[in-house]
Amino acid sequence: MSIDWTNFTPWSSLAGGVLIGVAAAMLVLLNGRIAGVSGIVGGLLRPKAGETGWRIAFVAGLLVAPAAVLLVGSLPAPRIDSGLGTLAAAGLLVGLGTSYGSGCTSGHGVCGLSRLSPRSLAATLAFMAAGMATVYLARHAL
């Protein structure tokens, strides 16, 4: 292992993380809900009365975030090196996996770990390990 110092952005990443933490704090304290993106979106696919408004509003907030950033600065250009087939396969796996696993990076990785949930710790270790193994295979083994 070697550290990629040129791409390491400790301060902006820490600051972005703090914003994510504040957002999760707002949602639980004001709305009484977990800021887990896969769960929030998944709940819209089988709508229940009184359960759709806040979910749509949260997703709308995510969608307009780039526009909000553009008002005050510029958007970093994302590096998406996967082809469309890979993206489709990956999206399907993420949709299925987060549904079976009841959460993703936000629900388990941020909220669950903040609640000191053993379930979320297990889930986070599992998806981190699988993600690392996948990148290892794609970049160094295949």
Place this chain on the structure above:
Amino acid sequence: MSALAAFAAGLLFGVGLILSGMSDPGKVKGFLDVAGAWDPSLAMVMAGAIAVAFFAFAFARRRAKAFLGGAMELPGRRGIDRRLLGGSLVFGIGWGLAGFCPGPALVSFGSGEEKAAVFVAAMLAGMALYRVRA
């Protein structure tokens, strides 16, 4: 009012994802690539987020109601089972393949990235497939 609060939370969450670098699949893959040139930035994202959210959840746990009046709904499920681990492993494979997880994919879709739209459409299909089967 609760929708407005949820919108503000989503917006702040999305801005945090962009500022932190999480919305860039290249950076996510750099974090997952522990055997190559490892970019530890995303560990800082989790540290920053948890440092704040920890106190919010500790406080929330002692309340029966949220500040806007709704019920405090915290997950009550316990136990680590095959579904949780299997699902998380499958999610991790998808995450490693594309460098996208659900939040950043939606944010990137919101910025008009066509590739993110393909990912989001497939992700919704996966979620819908689960709900048809379950």
